[in-house]
Amino acid sequence: MADGRGATEIPASVDARLKLSATGGLRASADINVVNASFGVTSAGFDVTDAATTLAGYAGNDPTALAAITGIQAMTLSPYSVVAEWTPPPQPERRIEWGYGRPVNVYDIAGRLPSVPVLRDRCRALAVLELIQGTGYEYYSYTAWGDDEAALMSNGSGDEYTIVFGEAGVFIRLFDHESAMSPYAAGDDMELWPGLLDGLPPEFAEHVTEPAFCHDDDLIATAVLWRRTTDDHWHAGAGITFPPSRGPYDISPDGTDRLGILCDDIVDGYVDFATDYYETDIDRNAVAHVAALRPLTDDVVRALNPESGLAAVRTEVAATGYPIASAVS
Template sequence: MEANALERLPDPTILQKLMKIQASLNIILCQEEWLRYHSFNQEWNDGVSMAKIDNGSGDHLFILFSNEGSIIKGFDHESELSPYAQDEHKVWQGIYDDVPKGLLPLLDDDAIEKEDVTFCIWRKSSDTSWHKGNVEIPEGESDGSDFLLGCIFHTPEDFVEFATDYFELSLSLEVVAKIYEDLPITEEMIHSLNSSCDVKEVLQELELLHLRD
């Protein structure tokens, strides 16, 4: 993975806020929960929040936030590092070897699919930067981290470019920018972004998402 992709990851507090903003927009733009690209569960486990990116094509990214720190598990189904690309069907050597003992158990949930992994990144609460295991990637191959970390949209412009294509909706950059600024989401803003959605249902979901802010 290129160093700049790792360096571009913000600190966990900012990343968590960013993932929640993108999840909020997905709630507005897509009423079918299983079709959403970004989602967020504030109370995934005791003291643990979980963000997920699922592109619907077999690739996913899980981010777990806890007091111990944060851990990111990604799976690119086309990567040579995928267990499915190997006869032994096992986790590629080095991916989890250096993960701190306090963070690795966060992945121990059937829904996280711990064994389906092509890269892992973590950051303890006491760390000042993100870390990645010492993994030998075959020449010309990729672990999918650049691709999947690129699905975290840092700016409203990037999100609008993505969502216009993915959800096939014409979005107001001005309204999306307000949500990225973490301004309260109003009925008018919801209707502006997706006139066909059930505004009351969306507001209820958003309230649950932001219940513990």
């Protein structure tokens, strides 16, 4: 971070974060200072509006922490233009080896997703595995969603999905910010890609206007899937025509390859993901324990994260509905 006093390099050990959501939300934090705001994309970057910050402040004197706080406040609370250089977080390698010989799309995923109970269990297990990593920013999470429950994925770079488990069934909304099918690619018109919602049952209509999924009143999605409680398979919009592939690394035109980890047993998928994303080895047997939804023990938590323990994650894990082993007296 550079200002009139000089330049300070902020190491990774300082927990400074800036998250931009696909629906125009911004959250920046450093130490105990948090700023929540809205942002709008401009030709030169983005404008921040409606910024609100916590009343608590940093009482220390670590120059790197102070620099991070100064930088965040400059980007979010200052009336002046700020130049920022951003290094994206490491992303797991995107690969699906289903033998299609072409990019994977929503119809492929619809044919591979498991039943609702199995899908819920896999989502819950992924969320618990992420909670145990203890980063404070989970790639996968599981939470209450009004009267329903939801599994979420967010990679911190603008790609995300939400799987809402409700009384009527399950609704999946996914957004890939680099996809040619993005509403933002349509310019000021913000048009949803044709066909995405064709055939959507009225039971799921409320999700199309869900504020968490929308920018202003426009649904932000590159893929939508659904399954009612009375259905025996998954559905997607009828007659979607996908954009042409942009090269050998364009493995999914709508970003639905990100749901691929849920289409098979998650053990190997999560081991590969965590090895890439966290750049560390991970105990496969412990991952298998969690994937099977066996009661969580202190030994399993420590096998996945030697710096943690069951006591440290008990409350958050319990909130997901995952079973926890009884304490031994």
